[in-house]
Amino acid sequence: MKKLFLLPILLLSITAKAEMVWKPESISYELKQAHKLLGIGLMLELNQSLSPGEYGWKQSRLDVPESWASAQLEMREGTIYITVGTEEYYVNPTNKGALSFAILNGGNKTDAQLLEIWTKYAKGT
Numbered sequence: 647m648k649k650l651f652l653l654p655i656l657l658l659s660i661t662a663k664a665e666m667v668w669k670p671e672s673i674s675y676e677l678k679q680a681h682k683l684l685g686i687g688l689m690l691e692l693n694q695s696l697s698p699g700e701y702g703w704k705q706s707r708l709d710v711p712e713s714w715a716s717a718q719l720e721m722r723e724g725t726i727y728i729t730v731g732t733e734e735y736y737v738n739p740t741n742k743g744a745l746s747f748a749i750l751n752g753g754n755k756t757d758a759q760l761l762e763i764w765t766k767y768a769k770g771t
Contacts, residue, residue, distance in 0.1 A: 667702025668739035669694060670724040677717060680709065688712045690728070708737070709749050710764065711757040735768040
């Protein structure tokens with residue numbers, strides 16, 4: 647009986663670790679003002695085109711510190727790099743889920759909290 651109970655849990659955990667759809671050739675990205683009317687908040691907006699019958703994310707918004715307004719964005723070998731001064735951060739299919747969860751978990755974040763999250767999940771490759 648225990649084995650039958652554990653099988654669905656095992657299958658679910660394997661499925662949860664499956665790699666997300668990430669098609670670099672169809673991803674656009676830009677830094678945008680999160681709240682245009684208030685003029686506060688900055689986010690990295692990712693948009694991905696999917697083929698008919700393909701399922702996955704089409705748009706993702708990741709909050710970034712407001713000090714990143716002049717950051718340089720670049721896609722290299724399927725990874726989006728964000729260069730802020732001498733620091734470099736990245737987003738790709740291996741860290742996007744954890745990064746997004748950490749940013750969204752617990753509500754709005756201060757710039758210091760966002761920088762800490764980005765440093766933990768998206769600095770260095």
